[in-house]
Amino acid sequence: xxELTQPPSVSVSPGQTASITCSGxxxxxxxxxxxxxxxxxxxxxxxxxxTKRPSGIPERFSGSNSGxxxxxxxSGTQAxxxxxYYCQTWDGSTVVxxxxxxxxxL
Amino acid sequence: QVQLVQSGxxxxxxGASVKVSCKASGYTFTDYYIHWxxxxxxxxxxxxxxxxxxxxxxxxxxxxxxxVTMTGDxxxxxxxxxLSRLTSDDTAVYYCARGDSWLDPWGxxxxxxxxx
Numbered sequence: 001x002x003e004l005t006q007p008p009s010v011s012v013s014p015g016q017t018a019s020i021t022c023s024g025x026x027x028x029x030x031x032x033x034x035x036x037x038x039x040x041x042x043x044x045x046x047x048x049x050x051t052k053r054p055s056g057i058p059e060r061f062s063g064s065n066s067g068x069x070x071x072x073x074x075s076g077t078q079a080x081x082x083x084x085y086y087c088q089t090w091d092g093s094t095v096v097x098x099x100x101x102x103x104x105x106l
Numbered sequence: 107q108v109q110l111v112q113s114g115x116x117x118x119x120x121g122a123s124v125k126v127s128c129k130a131s132g133y134t135f136t137d138y139y140i141h142w143x144x145x146x147x148x149x150x151x152x153x154x155x156x157x158x159x160x161x162x163x164x165x166x167x168x169x170x171x172x173x174v175t176m177t178g179d180x181x182x183x184x185x186x187x188x189l190s191r192l193t194s195d196d197t198a199v200y201y202c203a204r205g206d207s208w209l210d211p212w213g214x215x216x217x218x219x220x221x222x
Contacts, residue, residue, distance in 0.1 A: 088208070088209070093165045094167060098150075
């Protein structure tokens with residue numbers, strides 16, 4: 001079965017750039033999306049089709065996907081961005097999630 | 107606005123079944139799949155399966171095949187997920203989510219606790 005690997009945690013200072021990676025075999029050949037989940041809340045879509053932002057998602061969130069790695073970048077990170085982030089792709093007719101990355105804004 | 111509202115928390119005994127509902131509003135129910143995703147406390151997201159409300163066709167993760175049943179009632183724009191033969195490992199928050207390639211939005215989640 002297809003697997004997506006994320007680092008368990010990423011730390012970033014306020015105002016700096018956070019990069020969260022998601023690795024999988026030839027992941028760049030598939031579309032990837034990203035979800036943000038704050039404690040006690042449901043996940044929220046922040047990036048879809050590798051690079052697109054849903055309406056209402058701040059421009060500081062961006063995505064890329066090439067080779068074996070998709071990346072979610074948060075530019076000018078704010079305290080409100082502290083959350084868990086999950087990448088997601090498809091393996092045939094099955095949805096696959098990464099294990100999640102906890103972003104801490106120090 | 108597009109919204110998914112799920113049924114309330116459940117407490118079940120081992121071996122029992124649970125049925126969670128997900129009522130959709132703000133869009134045409136039959137135009138999008140409904141997915142079911144669960145999250146064990148403190149852990150990550152786990153996809154369980156999806157249903158095409160238009161056709162009733164379903165697909166599920168291998169782990170849950172034979173134990174999960176997903177249905178939909180188009181007359182009331184509601185999807186259901188039934189999980190049988192519960193064990194303590196099934197204690198989790200269960201989410202429904204609308205989507206085809208990506209999932210958006212998500213329901214508020216339903217906590218299912220399995221305890222003797």
